[in-house]
Amino acid sequence: MAADAAGAPRLTIVVGVTGGIAAYKTVSLVRALVLAGHDVRVIPTASALRFVGAPTWEAISRNPVTTELYDGVDEVRHVALGQRADLIVIAPATANTIAKLAHGIVDDLLTNTVLASKAPVVIAPAMHTEMWQAPATQANVATLRERGVVIVGPASGRLTGNDAGPGRMEEPEAIAEAALKLAAGSAPGPNPAAQASAARARRARIDTASDAARLDLDGLRVVVTAGGTREPFDPVRFMGNRSSGKQGMALAAAAAARGAQVTLIAANIGTDAVPEGITVVDVTTTLELQKAVTDAASEADVVIMAAAVADYRPAQVQQGKIKKEHTGDRLTVEFVVNPDILAELSAAKHEGQIVVGFAAETEPDPATLLELGRSKIARKGCDFLVVNNVGWHHGFATDDNDVLVLNRRGDIVMEASGTKLSVADRILDATLSRV
DSSP: EETTTTTTOOOEEEEEEETTTTTHHHHHHHHHHHHOEEEEEEOTTGGGTTTTOHHHHHHHHHOOOOOOOTGGGTTHHHHHHHHHHHHHEEEEEOOOHHHHHHTTTOHHHHHHHHHOOOOOEEEEEEOOHHHHHHHHHHHHHHHHHHOOEEEEOEEEEEEEETOOEEEEOOHHHHHHHHHHHHHHHSSSSOOOOHHHHHHHHHHHHHHHHHHHHHHOOOOOEEEEEEEEEOOEESSSEEEOOOSSSHHHHHHHHHHHHHHHHEEEEEESSSOOOSOOOOOOEEOSSHHHHHHHHHHHHTTSSSEESSOOOOOEEEEEEOSSOOOHHTTTTTTOOOEOOOOOOOHHHHOOOTTOOOOEEEEEEEEOOHHHHHHHHHHHHHHHOSSSSEEEEEESSTTSSSSEEEEEEETTTTTTEEEEEEEHHHHHHHHHHSTTOOO
């Protein structure tokens, strides 16, 4: 592994491209890795070249592209590429390629390279929802996760044609971030403590991912709240928060993709991208959310309170617009406390039901953040608490998240960072293992 002028490691990265329409997005992935200073070798399958041609890959990667297994026999290229690689990324990864990798079938240059390498492997699946949810694909993904392969995505959204749902390849920026984080954790470093911590985190990722793949959510009834409640002052104005609902939406999509019957309580968020089959209940205020989630929770196996709920609401709601000509230079509003929905759900849960809360905190110190989470789960009485740090530029309204999950004893049972969909799967891994 070389280093650039600034001393940062310069990785040799093999990017495998398989035959899917999402291959066009991988051009941006390769470009990002090259601009970051890495030596990128693209190995497209024959099918991939039907979507993006070899000249494009060569121009973007700045390296020659080889697809044939028997090219470069004198240097044993099908082994040499894998041996030199510091990291292997396959994007998009079709169901066919995932199956071949899971079963050790090596019939092209890409699968030979992976089998011959000891480098960490990141796979970004892309396929139609039915193919992603098929038992064979899920079993193959489980096998790869058990071997330490990191799966990024898939995201939920528009697919080819008129289809929509889980199966969309994650965005190139998210794939690059996950891959480089994995490589950084795998690389030798000058800080033994940090290196040991990274190793523990990698083992935790592998353990929880393989557990999740074995977990059958078929038939489970899951209720998820998402978004942020709004408390009106008058017909025009309201008090709200910056929650986009992306993490809650991702949790609903991930649970549905794993077979659960999902009800999404959506507080002031667009739900056009919600996969078919998810029941959506739109709400605005905290009191509306309280009624909706209480009704839905009565028959639920799992309730996940991901919505950002207002702690207070105006004591009086004006029926007409408040005008500054009438109020003067100062406006005084009296607030009353809203019900503690999470504590109510926890106290009223039926036998076997799992209640998961969220705690968005602005505390930057990890130790203090952990103590805030432990104090909150003790007050609320929920089974698990997802703690994440938010601020002006992170947590809310972003596509990624960093979280830790606590159990009722206050123990950390999982830490995760990455896209909100990948974090959603990790949250489900940690919290549904008891179901």
